[in-house]
Amino acid sequence: MSQIIHTIKIHPLQNRVDPFGQLIRTSxxxxxxxxxxxxxxxxxxxxxxxxxxxxxxxxxxxxxxxREVMTPNLYTELFFLDEATAFSAGHRPCAECRRADFNRFKxxxxxxxxLYKYHLKTPIGExxxxxxxxxxxxxxxxxxxxxxxxxxxxGSFIKYNGKPYLISHPNCVIGWTPFGYTDxxxxxxxDEVDVLTPKSxxxxxxxxxxxxxxxxxx
Numbered sequence: 001m002s003q004i005i006h007t008i009k010i011h012p013l014q015n016r017v018d019p020f021g022q023l024i025r026t027s028x029x030x031x032x033x034x035x036x037x038x039x040x041x042x043x044x045x046x047x048x049x050x051x052x053x054x055x056x057x058x059x060x061x062x063x064x065x066x067r068e069v070m071t072p073n074l075y076t077e078l079f080f081l082d083e084a085t086a087f088s089a090g091h092r093p094c095a096e097c098r099r100a101d102f103n104r105f106k107x108x109x110x111x112x113x114x115l116y117k118y119h120l121k122t123p124i125g126e127x128x129x130x131x132x133x134x135x136x137x138x139x140x141x142x143x144x145x146x147x148x149x150x151x152x153x154x155g156s157f158i159k160y161n162g163k164p165y166l167i168s169h170p171n172c173v174i175g176w177t178p179f180g181y182t183d184x185x186x187x188x189x190x191d192e193v194d195v196l197t198p199k200s201x202x203x204x205x206x207x208x209x210x211x212x213x214x215x216x217x218x
Contacts, residue, residue, distance in 0.1 A: 001204060032079065034056050058097050144196060
C-alpha cells in the first residue's frame with residue numbers, strides 16, 4: 001500500500017533498489033515505491049533483505065496518506081527508477097493502490113505461465129511463492145538464468161560484463177544507473193545471456209504486460 005513520503009535527509013538512506021534486487025544509497029529519486037515488510041531498525045539501517053514473500057510495487061501517492069520514511073516498527077519504504085527495475089528485482093504491482101495494474105499483471109502472469117495451471121481466482125500468495133523461488137537462490141543471492149537475447153521481450157533485464165542492462169529494442173540493450181539509462185550497446189540476438197528479471201515475469205511480458213520504463217531509455 002502506497003503513501004505520500006515526507007522526509008528530509010542529509011545522507012541518502014539505503015532504500016533504492018537496483019535491478020539485482022540490492023538496496024543501495026543514492027540521491028536519485030524513484031518513480032515507484034514498494035516494500036518487502038519491515039527490514040530496517042530504529043536507526044534507519046537495513047538489517048535484512050526481506051521479511052515477506054510478497055514484494056510489491058506501489059504508487060508514490062495514494063489517498064493523501066502521509067508517513068515518515070523508515071518509521072520504527074512499520075514496513076520499509078523502497079524506491080525504484082522505473083517499473084522495469086522493480087520487476088527485475090522481483091517485485092509485482094500492489095493489489096490496493098495499483099488495482100488495475102495488479103489485475104493486468106495477474107492476467108498476463110496466468111496466461112504466460114500455463115505450466116502452473118493457475119487461474120484468475122488463484123490467490124496471489126501462490127504467485128508470490130513462485131516469484132520468491134525465482135528471485136533468490138537458497139544461499140540468498142540473486143537468481144540468474146540463461147536465455148537467448150533474441151527471445152527476451154522489451155523491459156527485461158540482463159547482466160552483461162557484470163552490470164545490469166535493459167532490453168529496449170531487438171538486440172539493443174542500455175545500461176542502468178540510479179538516475180536513468182545510458183550506454184546503448186549492440187549484442188548479437190543469437191547470444192545466450194544472463195537474465196535478471198524472474199522467468200515468470202518475463203513470460204508475463206511476453207503475454208502482453210508492458211512495464212513502465214524511464215524516459216531516458218527512449
